[in-house]
Amino acid sequence: MQKMSDRQLFPQMSLIRQDLFRTQEMDITSRLQETLHGAVHNRQIPSGGSVAVAVGSRGIQNMDMIVRETIRFLLHSGLHPIIVPAMGSHGGGTPEAQASLLESFGISEASMGVPVLSSMNVTEMGSIGNKTRIFFSTDALSCDHIVVINRIKPHTKFRSAIESGLCKMLVVGLGKKTGAAEIHQKAIHHSFTIIEEAAAHILKSCNILCGIGIIEDGYGRIAHIEAMSPEILIHREKELLQKANQYLARIPFQQIDILIIDHIGKDISGIGMDSNVTGRHRDITGDFQISPHVKRIFVRDLSPLSDGNGNGIGLADFTTKRLVDAMDLEKTYINAMTAVSPEKAAIPMYFDSDLPALEACMKTCGAKSVDSARIVRIQNTKNLEYLQISKALKKETEKQTKIHFATPWQPIRFTANGNLTDFQSLLP
Numbered sequence: 455m456q457k458m459s460d461r462q463l464f465p466q467m468s469l470i471r472q473d474l475f476r477t478q479e480m481d482i483t484s485r486l487q488e489t490l491h492g493a494v495h496n497r498q499i500p501s502g503g504s505v506a507v508a509v510g511s512r513g514i515q516n517m518d519m520i521v522r523e524t525i526r527f528l529l530h531s532g533l534h535p536i537i538v539p540a541m542g543s544h545g546g547g548t549p550e551a552q553a554s555l556l557e558s559f560g561i562s563e564a565s566m567g568v569p570v571l572s573s574m575n576v577t578e579m580g581s582i583g584n585k586t587r588i589f590f591s592t593d594a595l596s597c598d599h600i601v602v603i604n605r606i607k608p609h610t611k612f613r614s615a616i617e618s619g620l621c622k623m624l625v626v627g628l629g630k631k632t633g634a635a636e637i638h639q640k641a642i643h644h645s646f647t648i649i650e651e652a653a654a655h656i657l658k659s660c661n662i663l664c665g666i667g668i669i670e671d672g673y674g675r676i677a678h679i680e681a682m683s684p685e686i687l688i689h690r691e692k693e694l695l696q697k698a699n700q701y702l703a704r705i706p707f708q709q710i711d712i713l714i715i716d717h718i719g720k721d722i723s724g725i726g727m728d729s730n731v732t733g734r735h736r737d738i739t740g741d742f743q744i745s746p747h748v749k750r751i752f753v754r755d756l757s758p759l760s761d762g763n764g765n766g767i768g769l770a771d772f773t774t775k776r777l778v779d780a781m782d783l784e785k786t787y788i789n790a791m792t793a794v795s796p797e798k799a800a801i802p803m804y805f806d807s808d809l810p811a812l813e814a815c816m817k818t819c820g821a822k823s824v825d826s827a828r829i830v831r832i833q834n835t836k837n838l839e840y841l842q843i844s845k846a847l848k849k850e851t852e853k854q855t856k857i858h859f860a861t862p863w864q865p866i867r868f869t870a871n872g873n874l875t876d877f878q879s880l881l882p
Contacts, residue, residue: 463813465825465844466863469880473856474672474839475701482516485679486523486666493664493681494531501532503598505663506571506591508540510627511555513721513759513836514605515674518560524601524666525566537561537570538594540602540627542634543792544720545761546785549573558759574630579659582651586640588625589633590656599663602628606667606691607698610729611737611793612646615692618724620665620682621653631792638794642738650688657684667694672703674836703838704731705746705830706854707847711819713748714812714831714842716877718766719757720789722834725798726766727753731835734769736797746830750815754808754874756780757834765789768800771818772811778804807872833877840881 505528509521521537528535537556545551549572556562556570563570576589594600604627606619616622626634626649641648656662662684671677678697682690705713718726729735733746753770755777756762762782767773768790778801790799805811821827829844840860843851851857860882867875 462824463816464866465827465829465846467829467831467842467844467866468848468859468863469840469842469861469882470851471840471858471860472706472838473858474703475677476673477671477675477677480676480679482519482676482679483523486520486681487527489679489681490524490527490664490666493683494527497683499531499533499599499663503533504596505533505535505599505601506538506594506597507535508538508591508594508600508602508623508628509556509561510604510623511539511541511544511552511720512605513559514668515670515676518565520603520666520668520679521561522566524603525568528601533599535568535601536593536597537563537566537568538591538628539570539572540591540604540623542626542629543631543788544763546782547574547631547788547792551761551785555761558761574632576630576632580655582648582655585644586648586652587636588652588655589629589636590660591628591630594628595660599661601663601666603666604668606669606694608695608702608730609646610723610725610735612641612739614645614647614650615695616647616650616653616688617695619691619695620667620687621691622649624656624662625649625652631788635792638792642794646739653688657687662687665691667691669694669698669701671701673839677701702730703836705832705838705841706857707828707830707843707850708745708747709828710746710748710830711821711828712750712752712812712815712830713746714829714874715751715753715770715834716832717755717757717834718753718764719760719834720763720765721757721759722836723766725769725795726760726764727769728835729769731838732769736769737795750819752811752815753777761785763789764799765793766798767802768798770802772814773802773804774808774811775804775806808874809868809872812866831874831877842877842880
């Protein structure tokens with residue numbers, strides 16, 4: 455396809471590769487069986503009981519394998535597992551959409567050999583003083599035991615000893631749409647520390663068999679997986695969160711004029727693009743801007759695995775008509791309203807193609823000249839090994855020992871219809 459470029463409109467760019475935190479490849483099956491045995495078998499659980507295995511909506515590497523091996527372990531232990539979606543209001547808050555989301559990750563009744571119960575029904579199971587009521591999946595409560603599986607990582611919305619992980623899944627994910635809305639509403643006045651308090655209540659009130667916590671390395675691979683008994687779950691999650699924060703991949707520049715993000719989506723981050731990576735967040739519980747400090751964010755597309763949920767697009771300054779057309783507004787609005795964050799569903803200025811969107815970025819980013827514009831392009835906020843940068847970042851890049859140039863400097867390339875060439879085509 456014909457390419458076009460304009461040296462006067464945009465600076466030259468180069469692809470770089472950064473060395474991220476990397477772990478040795480793990481035998482997930484062996485590790486999971488070992489850690490489950492330590493957390494569960496030592497408790498001498500009688501056979502014959504039912505177990506709800508709670509699974510969320512995040513795209514976690516080998517998640518289908520983890521769920522399958524967990525189910526295999528439970529069956530071998532004489533228990534009867536089912537799968538329960540634990541994703542709050544995601545998928546528009548409907549049973550069918552939540553089951554479909556799990557299926558998109560390879561998790562279904564057919565693939566796992568056990569029922570998937572995706573009802574949105576909840577049971578109120580107490581409160582934390584006058585702070586918040588606690589709701590919990592009726593399907594999960596109907597089982598003799600509950601297992602929760604989730605990634606532990608820094609949250610995009612708040613800072614606390616407990617952020618995104620097993621406790622949040624117990625409180626928000628298994629709270630379904632009703633519980634998720636309650637927690638977010640009450641956090642406006644009581645902060646998100648109520649998640650830890652609510653999780654402690656659930657751990658005392660429900661028969662939680664174990665939690666399975668996952669930490670990823672900088673490449674999105676599983677760095678650690680651990681089953682933990684309910685007695686140590688909160689304490690251990692706090693420790694693992696500190697490790698996850700150290701492992702998190704980030705953009706290696708402090709000041710950026712334009713950040714181009716090829717894809718956002720719920721499979722990538724709860725708000726489509728991780729604010730720990732973009733440095734930008736708007737919320738009723740508090741706005742913040744951390745490193746990197748980005749003047750303009752341009753989002754090109756919505757991830758196909760986001761199922762039409764464009765939550766987070768409100769954090770961008772510019773986008774494309776194709777992204778807007780790909781949005782399921784109902785799913786997006788339900789998710790944003792449940793999280794008390796309508797600003798994240800607000801659609802920014804959008805254009806028919808990438809070219810005029812980038813021109814708008816250049817005109818409004820405050821760069822003194824084309825050559826001085828500090829531009830970074832990423833695939834998404836989860837895959838940060840390769841980035842494309844403008845020549846204004848050359849000197850800073852050369853000073854960093856963990857960054858390597860992968861291509862020479864060259865003009866930004868567009869297709870004949872005015873869109874940037876696919877990021878994959880830039881990779882060596």
